[in-house]
Structures are given as structure tokens and as C-alpha cells.
Amino acid sequence: MLDHSRLTAIHTLGPTGTNCEAAAKHYAQAHGLDVQVVLHRTLEEGMVHVLQDPGAALLGCVVYPDLHGLVFPYLDRMTLADQFIFDTFPMVLAARSADAEIRLVGTHPAPRSLVPAQYEVRLVTSNAEAARLCAAGEVDACITTGVAARSHGLVVIEDNGPVPMGFTIHTHHAIARRAA
Structure with a gap:
């Protein structure tokens, strides 16, 4: 589970108009979050910023090439804290x-x-x-x-129409909390 009250920013893939940006805004709205959505050229670049900000999360997409590269190298600091399905734009x-x-x-x-x-x-x-x-x-x-x-x-x-897509939320261990 995720302690949403500690999130201040969601970093994801840009530029403006990406499915990731739309998913980040949807996630923030669905959880009643007042967070900044920050766009990056790649998710890898976004992760660099997230690692430096304990209140930040990275929103990824399950079909993003090398998504595993945003999980395994950071197991000591980050966790895959949430996931959800959201339709892409057409x-x-x-x-x-x-x-x-x-x-x-x-x-x-x-x-x-x-x-x-x-x-x-x-x-x-x-x-x-x-x-x-x-x-x-x-x-x-x-x-x-x-x-x-x-x-x-x-x-x-x-x-080709919209595609039901999986999105991931990666946060610092301190923001993620495990269900008892």
C-alpha cells in the first residue's frame, strides 16, 4: 500500500500529451492528491529526480521498454508501490x-x-x-x-482506438507501507 499523503510529485514520461501524463493526472485525481506532475524525456531521467526527492513517485507503463531497469537496480531504495489500469488515448x-x-x-x-x-x-x-x-x-x-x-x-x-493499459507507481520505501 502507499501513503498517498506523503506524495508531492509524480514524475513520468513527457512531453505533454503522453498517455503517461494522462495516467498520472488520473491517478492524482482518483486519490485526491495535490501533486505536481513532472514530465521527462525518458522514465530513466525521471527516476534520477525521484531518487533525490523523498516525496516523489515515478509513474511507469507496463509496456515501457526496459521497465525492469526501473525496478531491480533500485530495490534498496524504491518499491513498486501501486499499479492500475487506465485506457490510453486512441x-x-x-x-x-x-x-x-x-x-x-x-x-x-x-x-x-x-x-x-x-x-x-x-x-x-x-x-x-x-x-x-x-x-x-x-x-x-x-x-x-x-x-x-x-x-x-x-x-x-x-x-486503433484506446488501449486498456497498466501503469505502475514506484516510490521510496518510506512512502510505501505494507499491509498488515
Whole structure:
């Protein structure tokens, strides 16, 4: 169990518009928490900050590549204190225009299998980052969230819908308390 009253911040994957950001805000609201949601380029970077702040937690995603790397190296200080299921935003293939010629698709490693087989893949740090790179013309299309696609003015080519997803909360041992 988790002593929610001791949490002051939830660190997670950014930039703004990620499923992790939405899940962190949902978690805070569901538990009546007044915490800051802090976004990072990677969860590994977020963990660096969490380790330095005893009131902080890291929100991860069960499909995040190398999630194990955020658990086992920190067993002496951190614990996996909570987990929950939360639907992602709709996961989409998007491009700058409906008739865009697509060769290169930007995607986070987790939803990589949503990229149609005929396209080349460029791995990026988040779904929101994929949308930003597509809008900037650095990739022809992206696997991203519907929210990120809209915020970057992209056109949805294929909508895979929301995905029920598992999210994890990692905290310092002092915040986690075990059920008696």
C-alpha cells in the first residue's frame, strides 16, 4: 500500500500529451492528491529526480521498454508501490496530410507493432515526441495518440482506438507501507 499523503510529485514520461501524463493526472485525481506532475524525456531521467526527492513517485507503463531497469537496480531504495489500469488515448497512425507519401514512421518502441510492415521505423522517446517530429517534417508519419496528433495539426490515417493499459507507481520505501 502507499501513503498517498506523503506524495508531492509524480514524475513520468513527457512531453505533454503522453498517455503517461494522462495516467498520472488520473491517478492524482482518483486519490485526491495535490501533486505536481513532472514530465521527462525518458522514465530513466525521471527516476534520477525521484531518487533525490523523498516525496516523489515515478509513474511507469507496463509496456515501457526496459521497465525492469526501473525496478531491480533500485530495490534498496524504491518499491513498486501501486499499479492500475487506465485506457490510453486512441492510438493512431497520423501524418501531415491525408495524401502524404509515407516511407518513415516515428514511433515509441512500445506501439511499434502498429506501424504497417511496408514502412521504415524511427524509434523515438514517446508518442507525443513522435507527433512533434512528424509535424516538424522529420518523419513522414507517426504512431501517436489522437490528442497529440490533433495538437500538432496532424491528420489521422488509421485509428486503433484506446488501449486498456497498466501503469505502475514506484516510490521510496518510506512512502510505501505494507499491509498488515
